């Protein structure tokens with residue numbers, strides 16, 4: 001592995017030499033409400049994978065922990081404040097897209113301050129885990145659905 005700075009990705013990462021793909025670290029969270037529904041956000045037009053429904057989160061910036069990424073991203077994207085201590089590590093995704101390999105830790109969070117709203121114009125939806133299969137989601141997220149369903153049902 002070698003440390004690279006990838007201008008296209010706009011982030012730093014470790015090159016995954018076996019595939020020759022840059023590794024991109026993204027931190028994501030399943031925010032779970034009192035009814036056991038999970039908040040999903042739709043990727044807006046103009047972005048990669050536009051229209052697909054994903055877990056809130058974003059790329060881990062240089063020098064950041066995945067927990068700090070979520071505190072920052074949830075504030076910026078959804079207007080909610082969370083505490084790192086409320087983030088419970090749940091599982092992760094590891095998936096090769098055409099141009100990068102995604103490593104994505106997924107946390108669970110049941111406590112936050114504020115009402116989530118799409119500050120960047122993205123649509124939001126509260127979804128029961130057993131209904132997630134009906135939503136178009138990024139390929140990396142598909143294996144996570146059954147785990148959430150098993151854990152939250």
Ligand SMILES: Nc1nc2c([nH]c(=O)n2[C@@H]2O[C@H](COP(=O)(O)OP(=O)(O)OP(=O)(O)O)[C@@H](O)[C@H]2O)c(=O)[nH]1
Pocket residue numbers: 009026027028047048049053054055056057058059102104138139140141
């Ligand atoms: N936040 C989030 N990102 C995901 C999920 N699944 C998944 O494949 N990703 C990918 O991880 C990357 C997240 O980066 P980001 O949230 O900073 O998104 P971005 O729009 O700036 O990325 P972009 O540079 O691909 O347009 C995207 O390439 C996105 O497609 C998910 O469930 N949540």
